[in-house]
Structures are given as C-alpha cells and as structure tokens.
Amino acid sequence: MKPLHLILFAFSLTFLACDPQAGDDDPDLTDNFDREAMLAHWADNVIGPAVRRYDVALADLDMATTVYQANPNDEHLDSVRVRFERAYLAWQRVDLFAFRGAEDSQLRERTNTYPTDTARLLTESDANLELPSNFDVQGFPALDFLLYGTPDPETHKDRIAELVKRIQDPVTPFLLSWEGNSRDSYVENSGSSANASVDRTVNHFIFYYEKYLRAGKVGIPAGVFSSDPMPMLAEAPYHGELSKSLFLEALAASEDFFTTSPGLAEYLDVLGVERDGQPLSARIKAGFADARAAASGLDADFATQVEDDNTEMLQLYDALQRNVILLKVDMLQALNISVDYVDADGD
Amino acid sequence: MRTETSAAPLIVFRIGFGLMMLLSIIRFWAYGWIYKLYIFPDFFFSYRYFEWVKPLGEWTYALFAVAGLSAFCVMIGYRYRIAILVFFLSFTYIELMDKTTYLNHYYFVSLLAFLLVFIPIPAGLGAAERRKSANTFYRNALRIFVGVVYFYAGLAKLNSDWLLHAQPLATWLPGRDHFPLVGPLFRERWVHFAFAWAGAIYDLAIPFLLWWRRSRPVAFVLVVVFHVMTWVLFPIGMFPWIMIVSALIFFDDDAHRSIVASLRAVLPRFGTRTKTRRTGPYRAPALAQAAIVAVLAYHLLFPFRHLLQQDELFWTENGFRFSWRVMLIEKAGMATFRVEDRAGDQRITVNNREFLSTFQEKQMSTQPDFLLEFGHFLADHYRAQGFTEPAVYVESYVALNGRMSRAYVDPTVDLTTISPDDPPRTWLLPFEEDIYGF
Numbered sequence: 001m002k003p004l005h006l007i008l009f010a011f012s013l014t015f016l017a018c019d020p021q022a023g024d025d026d027p028d029l030t031d032n033f034d035r036e037a038m039l040a041h042w043a044d045n046v047i048g049p050a051v052r053r054y055d056v057a058l059a060d061l062d063m064a065t066t067v068y069q070a071n072p073n074d075e076h077l078d079s080v081r082v083r084f085e086r087a088y089l090a091w092q093r094v095d096l097f098a099f100r101g102a103e104d105s106q107l108r109e110r111t112n113t114y115p116t117d118t119a120r121l122l123t124e125s126d127a128n129l130e131l132p133s134n135f136d137v138q139g140f141p142a143l144d145f146l147l148y149g150t151p152d153p154e155t156h157k158d159r160i161a162e163l164v165k166r167i168q169d170p171v172t173p174f175l176l177s178w179e180g181n182s183r184d185s186y187v188e189n190s191g192s193s194a195n196a197s198v199d200r201t202v203n204h205f206i207f208y209y210e211k212y213l214r215a216g217k218v219g220i221p222a223g224v225f226s227s228d229p230m231p232m233l234a235e236a237p238y239h240g241e242l243s244k245s246l247f248l249e250a251l252a253a254s255e256d257f258f259t260t261s262p263g264l265a266e267y268l269d270v271l272g273v274e275r276d277g278q279p280l281s282a283r284i285k286a287g288f289a290d291a292r293a294a295a296s297g298l299d300a301d302f303a304t305q306v307e308d309d310n311t312e313m314l315q316l317y318d319a320l321q322r323n324v325i326l327l328k329v330d331m332l333q334a335l336n337i338s339v340d341y342v343d344a345d346g347d
Numbered sequence: 348m349r350t351e352t353s354a355a356p357l358i359v360f361r362i363g364f365g366l367m368m369l370l371s372i373i374r375f376w377a378y379g380w381i382y383k384l385y386i387f388p389d390f391f392f393s394y395r396y397f398e399w400v401k402p403l404g405e406w407t408y409a410l411f412a413v414a415g416l417s418a419f420c421v422m423i424g425y426r427y428r429i430a431i432l433v434f435f436l437s438f439t440y441i442e443l444m445d446k447t448t449y450l451n452h453y454y455f456v457s458l459l460a461f462l463l464v465f466i467p468i469p470a471g472l473g474a475a476e477r478r479k480s481a482n483t484f485y486r487n488a489l490r491i492f493v494g495v496v497y498f499y500a501g502l503a504k505l506n507s508d509w510l511l512h513a514q515p516l517a518t519w520l521p522g523r524d525h526f527p528l529v530g531p532l533f534r535e536r537w538v539h540f541a542f543a544w545a546g547a548i549y550d551l552a553i554p555f556l557l558w559w560r561r562s563r564p565v566a567f568v569l570v571v572v573f574h575v576m577t578w579v580l581f582p583i584g585m586f587p588w589i590m591i592v593s594a595l596i597f598f599d600d601d602a603h604r605s606i607v608a609s610l611r612a613v614l615p616r617f618g619t620r621t622k623t624r625r626t627g628p629y630r631a632p633a634l635a636q637a638a639i640v641a642v643l644a645y646h647l648l649f650p651f652r653h654l655l656q657q658d659e660l661f662w663t664e665n666g667f668r669f670s671w672r673v674m675l676i677e678k679a680g681m682a683t684f685r686v687e688d689r690a691g692d693q694r695i696t697v698n699n700r701e702f703l704s705t706f707q708e709k710q711m712s713t714q715p716d717f718l719l720e721f722g723h724f725l726a727d728h729y730r731a732q733g734f735t736e737p738a739v740y741v742e743s744y745v746a747l748n749g750r751m752s753r754a755y756v757d758p759t760v761d762l763t764t765i766s767p768d769d770p771p772r773t774w775l776l777p778f779e780e781d782i783y784g785f
Contacts, residue, residue, distance in 0.1 A: 035525055192522050225696040271521050271534065275751035325681065325744045329752040333679035336522025339709050345450060345584035 033270040036190040038262040039197050043186055046260055048178040050093040050253075055175055057083070057090040058168045065161040072154040080160070081147055085242060087167075088140045092249040095212060096257065099204040100186070101177035105170035106132070108212075114141035115233055121145060125159065129166055138163055141236070149238030194338040202264065202337050206328050209254050214320040217247045221306050222313040229310045231303035241300035248295060255288040264331065273334040280330055287323035294319040354481035355603035356596055357468040358424075360489060362610070363592035364463070365422025368434065368456065371585045372415035381411055384448055388704045390724060391445040392717050395767055400443040407444075413437045421463075424470035435460035446717075447710045451673050452586040455496060459593075462492055462642050465635040472614075475607040478600075488639050489596045492646060494554030499650050499671040501550030506675075506784030508661070509547065513539035514748035515677030516546075523580055549573055557597035570594045581674070656770060661747060662778040663771035664714055680712035680755060682743035686725055690735035697725060713745050715756070715771040722762030739763055750780070 061083040068076040091111060098108040113135040120127065121137040129138050136142075142163055146156045153160065176182065189197045215225065216235070223229035236242040259265050265281035273280045294316040299305040306313050332339060375381065385391075385402040393400065403410055414437040420430035439457045442448070466485045474480045508514045513536070520533040520542065532538050549569065556566035574587035595603075653666030660667055661676050684697040699708045703721070711717035722739040729737045738761040746752035753776070756762075760774045 227692055227694055325752055328681050329679045329744050329746045333746050339705060346582050
C-alpha cells in the first residue's frame with residue numbers, strides 16, 4: 001500500500017505548499033451553476049421573446065405595406081417607413097441568435113445582406129429570391145433603398161410588399177424552433193460537448209459579435225479591411241439616420257445576452273474566473289460600456305461619419321475588438337467551450 | 348545474467364499493439380476524420396524537413412487502409428517484420444501530413460512502431476510455450492520505452508503552474524461540473540490540487556512500481572484506474588487503452604503465458620496452425636541491438652532539447668512537442684493577419700477560414716511555427732494575386748493556463764522577414780512571467 005501512503009503524503013503537502021496567488025483564490029463554490037436553467041432562461045426569456053417581438057413587428061410592417069399598396073399616399077408611406085424602422089431594430093435582437101433552424105432557411109442572409117445591388121434590384125424584378133446569388137436584392141437593405149433611395153417609392157409598392165413577405169416567411173418556423181419539443185431538446189442538451197447547446201449558442205454569439213457587429217456594422221465601412229473607408233458598405237445608407245441606432249440596438253442585444261441572469265457573466269462568476277485581479281465578467285461588461293461610449297459621439301448615419309471623421313469610427317472598432325479578445329480567448333477558455341463543432345481527440 | 352526467456356511477453360505485446368492500432372484506424376475512419384482532417388482542408392501545416400509529406404487526396408483512404416491492414420497483420424503475426432515496417436511507414440506518413448493533428452500519443456505509436464521494427468517476435472502463439480524463445484533484452488527495451496514516457500510526463504509536471512496553481516486542471520475540471528454526483532467537486536480548488544499532485548506522483552512512480560514485482564499488481568490496478576479516469580474526464584480517444592495494454596509488458600513470463608493460453612482457448616485453430624513453426628533459442632543480432640540502443644538513447648535525450656533554448660517553453664513551445672508534455676498547457680488564442688503590398692497601396696485583412704478549417708485555425712492561433720508558416724503561405728498566395736512585395740503582419744492574442752490574454756506575435760514584425768530558424772522569442776512579445784521547473 002506504499003503508493004497510497006505516497007499520495008496521501010502528497011495531498012497533505014499540497015495544503016502546506018500552496019500559497020494561493022492572484023486568481024487562485026477559492027471563491028467558495030457552494031452554490032451550483034445550473035446550465036440547464038441558463039439554457040431555459042435563454043430560450044424562454046431572451047431568444048423566444050425577441051423572435052416573437054420581431055414577428056409582431058413584421059406583421060405590422062406587412063399590414064402597413066398592404067394598406068400602402070392599395071392606397072399609396074404620403075401618410076401611408078410614412079406609416080410603412082416607421083414600421084420598417086421598428087422591424088429593422090427588432091431584427092437586431094434576433095440576428096445574434098440566427099442559428100438552429102435559421103441556418104437552413106438562411107434567415108440572416110436573406111434578411112440583411114448589404115450593400116444591396118441597386119441596379120439589379122431595379123432591373124431584375126423577376127429574380128428568383130430563393131437563390132443565394134439574389135440575397136443582395138432583398139431583405140431590409142433592399143427595402144431601405146426602395147423606401148428612401150428612390151425618387152418615388154410608389155412605383156415600387158408591389159415590390160416593397162413582396163419583399164416584406166419574403167422577410168416574414170422564415171420567421172414563423174424559426175419561432176417554432178424555440179417553442180415546444182424543439183425548445184426542450186435545446187434546453188436538455190446541456191452537456192459540454194462541441195454540439196451541446198451552451199457551446200453552440202456561445203460560439204454563434206461570438207461569431208456574430210465578431211463578424212456582423214464588429215466587422216459588418218463598423219469595421220468594413222470604416223475601411224479596416226480595405227485601403228479606404230467604404231461609406232456605401234454601411235448599414236441602411238439610404239435612410240440617412242438609422243445605422244447608429246441599428247448598431248446600438250445590436251450592441252445592447254449582445255450586452256444583454258452576456259449579462260442576463262442566469263447567463264454567461266454569472267457562470268464566469270460562479271467559476272470564480274479572475275484575470276489580473278479582476279473578475280473577467282466585470283472586464284467584459286466594461287468592454288461593452290467602452291464600446292457604447294465610443295459610439296455616443298458618432299453621427300446617426302455611419303456612412304456620413306466615416307466620410308467626415310473616420311478616426312472616431314476606428315476608435316469604436318478598437319473598443320469592439322478588445323471585447324472580441326476577452327470573449328473569444330479568455331471567456332471561451334474559462335468556460336471550456338470548444339471552438340470546433342466536431343469533437344477531436346486531445347492529449 | 349539470464350538472457351534467454353519466453354517470447355510470451357513479446358507475443359502478447361504484438362497482439363495488443365496490433366489490435367489497438369487496428370481499432371484506432373477503424374475509429375478514425377468511422378468518425379469521418381480522414382475526410383475532415385486530411386481531405387477537406389486546402390492547406391496543411393508541415394513539419395520542418397517534412398514539407399514534402401502531404402495528404403494524397405482520395406488516396407488518403409488507401410493510406411489508412413494500408414495502415415489498418417498492416418496493423419491487422421501485426422496482430423495476427425502474419426509476416427510480422429514486413430507488417431510492422433509497413434505500419435510504421437504508413438502511420439508516420441499520416442502523422443506527418445498535417446501537424447495540426449499532433450498528439451503525443453500518435454508520436455508514441457510512431458516511435459514505438461519504429462522500435463518494434465528491430466524486435467523480432469515469433470509468429471503465432473506456439474512460441475510462447477517454449478521457455479527459451481526470446482531475449483530479455485527486447486522485453487526490457489519495451490519496458491524502458493514505456494517507462495520513460497510515464498516518467499518524463501511526470502518530470503514535465505514538476506513546474507509551478509501544475510504544482511502551485513493546479514493549472515491547467517483548474518481550467519478544465521470545472522467544465523465537468525455537470526457530471527452526476529461528483530460534478531460539483533470539480534469546482535473545488537482542493538480537488539484540482541489533488542488531481543495535479545496525484546497525477547505528477549503517479550507518472551513519476553508508476554514505471555518503478557510496475558517494474559518491482561511486489562508492487563506490480565497494485566501498480567497495474569492504478570494504471571487501469573488512472574487511465575479510465577482520464578478517459579472519462581478528457582477527450583483523449585484511444586490513448587488510455589493503448590497505455591493500459593502497453594503496461595502489460597511489465598508482467599512476468601508466467602502472466603503472459605497464461606494470457607496466451609487463454610487466447611489459444613478462444614482461438615484453438617489459430618494456435619495449432621502456427622505451432623509448427625520452429626525457431627531455435629533466440630540470439631539477438633548485434634545490429635538490431637545497436638539500433639534499439641540508439642532508439643532508446645534518442646528517446647531519453649530528445650525531450651531535453653529545450654534546455655538548449657532560452658525561450659519560455661510554454662509560451663513559445665520551442666521544443667514542446669515530442670517530449671511527453673501531456674496535458675500541461677491550456678492555450679487559447681486568436682490571430683488576425685494583414686497583408687500589405689510594400690510596392691503598392693493594396694492591403695487586405697485575411698479571413699483565416701478562407702484557407703483553414705476551424706481546427707487548424709485553433710491550433711495555429713497559439714503556436715508560433717504555425718503562425719509563421721501560415722504567414723509565409725499568405726505572402727505567396729497574395730504575390731500570386733498581384734501583390735508585388737507582400738508584407739505580412741499578425742495581430743494575435745494568447746491566454747495561457749488561466750492567465751489574462753496578452754499580445755503574442757510582435758505586430759510590427761513582417762513575418763516574411765522571419766525564417767523558421769529564428770528562435771520564436773525574437774519575434775514574439777515577451778511572456779513577462781516566470782514558470783519554474785522542467
């Protein structure tokens with residue numbers, strides 16, 4: 001039984017030898033973190049309601065476009081425009097959760113691919129909107145052009161109504177994927193493999209934050225990925241004062257998803273994750289606040305902003321990038337979340 | 348000194364090794380990893396001096412078939428010498444195709460297969476009956492080979508991150524807190540330390556406990572318990588089973604003869620058919636013995652090559668692979684490459700996923716030699732795309748063993764000016780902390 005003695009001896013040594021350093025303090029982990037409860041909260045109180053509100057906003061928009069189609073006048077056009085803004089804002093709360101059923105229906109691509117191809121949008125009225133090559137002549141960006149970028153929207157009233165219906169189509173099935181049996185299978189898949197719900201949701205969230213929020217809304221128009229700023233690659237450029245609101249709504253959606261309880265911030269706290277003497281959750285929250293502050297002075301229209309003073313736009317990009325690092329490197333590591341969707345061996 | 352002994356331990360080892368390898372190949376194939384890892388990606392990370400080893404497209408399946416078939420021949424003892432050579436070559440070729448998939452246990456298999464090339468093992472089970480059918484030299488060579496792997500893995504754990512901070516276990520174990528019953532324990536700090544210290548002591552002690560006859564049965568129970576536990580807790584594939592089977596070599600002739608006897612009971616025809624092959628008392632050829640001594644010397648010395656470097660081993664990983672440093676570091680990172688044309692005004696930020704799989708990107712983001720190789724690849728790629736004088740910069744961040752992420756590669760360094768011979772510390776940003784120990 002010598003080995004056992006040895007091991008017991010080692011254990012007692014452990015407690016003598018260990019002088020916990022910064023980051024090593026035992027955070028007294030008596031309370032349990034329930035991953036399944038977190039998933040239920042996400043499905044029932046965050047994602048489900050966001051999709052439902054979006055669905056309602058689209059139904060409103062659809063009704064307004066039908067009225068406008070039958071009786072095109074300025075009053076009805078204003079009504080369509082107001083509801084377009086509301087639906088586009090509601091979409092920002094759904095975009096970051098465009099996975100599960102949404103991948104198959106290509107919800108994100110058909111809803112918000114920009115810049116829209118205005119030449120083809122005007123000439124190819126019979127384009128097959130199911131084709132990925134035609135994602136850039138539909139969705140909110142196409143509506144933005146038809147409602148705000150053309151001399152007379154009335155001439156496009158049928159097209160507008162058709163495109164709104166097209167945006168609506170995949171939303172009901174997507175909503176269903178967050179209810180009933182489908183919701184239960186999402187909540188019950190609470191393990192820690194690459195295909196489990198927590199890993200998938202968080203991976204999609206970070207992918208969204210990096211690619212669509214940081215790069216799509218800010219980095220690309222600011223010219224981070226090209227030689228010069230690209231104002232026409234901003235979101236909603238024809239509206240003229242919507243892109244900042246869309247960005248702020250998307251940023252708030254990401255921040256709320258991180259801070260909602262039970263959620264990622266709390267999970268990090270329960271695991272006692274500290275970095276350089278500060279809870280990682282606090283660092284990430286501060287990162288969101290920094291990004292919001294960096295955006296506060298910007299023009300309501302990002303296309304105008306990058307033309308007038310791109311430096312501030314680049315500062316916003318840097319603030320967003322700092323949180324990409326904390327989310328993607330530090331948080332994923334601390335939560336043991338695999339970045340690969342297929343499990344492979346390690347050693 | 349008695350040098351002639353039963354071949355039974357070698358025969359059991361051959362059967363066990365062949366079986367484990369056959370299962371490994373079948374498992375790898377069944378999981379669809381051949382396609383995912385070796386056919387789907389467009390780019391592959393090469394080992395230095397083995398840049399010519401690349402996947403063979405659809406023929407990669409044939410390569411795995413050859414490895415599987417030769418493993419089967421090793422197992423049944425059919426043309427063993429040729430089979431083990433073919434297995435060594437095909438398996439090693441597979442491992443050299445893309446260093447993204449490097450695992451210590453694949454290296455263990457390659458090196459062990461190479462060692463076995465020089466160890467004659469009688470075909471069939473009949474030779475196990477005779478008491479003087481092999482040389483103790485071979486059995487001891489295998490024992491040393493397996494023992495060194497454990498002992499070196501233990502030495503590598505004698506560092507401040509492992510012993511004083513229980514890292515990276517303190518990062519990994521809480522992720523298992525949803526396990527029934529014991530789950531909540533995995534968030535307890537003392538459990539992390541218990542696992543860390545027990546793991547280090549286990550690795551250091553187990554070769555000796557296995558070698559010493561009186562502690563051997565207890566030691567083997569520990570081997571099984573330890574490896575089953577790691578199999579439950581971590582995604583380490585076939586490794587635990589390979590090590591459990593390998594540890595059988597420490598048992599004495601009688602134990603192996605009874606294993607062979609029970610195998611013959613299950614496979615009676617197989618046993619009798621090969622019984623007719625006769626070989627006299629075995630003499631080890633001097634050349635084979637010299638080769639084995641050379642392999643073992645390499646096995647003992649190569650893992651210490653990092654001592655010739657001044658780099659912080661965990662940060663730069665210069666000398667980290669091929670050294671039995673198992674489960675020692677948890678690294679996460681991200682890398683964003685920017686290519687600029689020095690002779691023009693073109694510049695582009697690279698989407699890594701355009702060229703790499705998720706897995707490759709993940710491995711690249713924390714390992715300097717990967718980052719450099721990809722940087723050079725990007726320079727070539729964009730030169731072909733019309734950049735006259737491409738310069739490649741990378742903004743990268745790495746978090747190591749529970750520390751805050753920090754900038755990794757010096758973002759002002761043009762990677763095209765760096766050669767693989769330049770030590771990583773000259774183009775990485777400093778780690779600025781000390782990790783003490785081996």
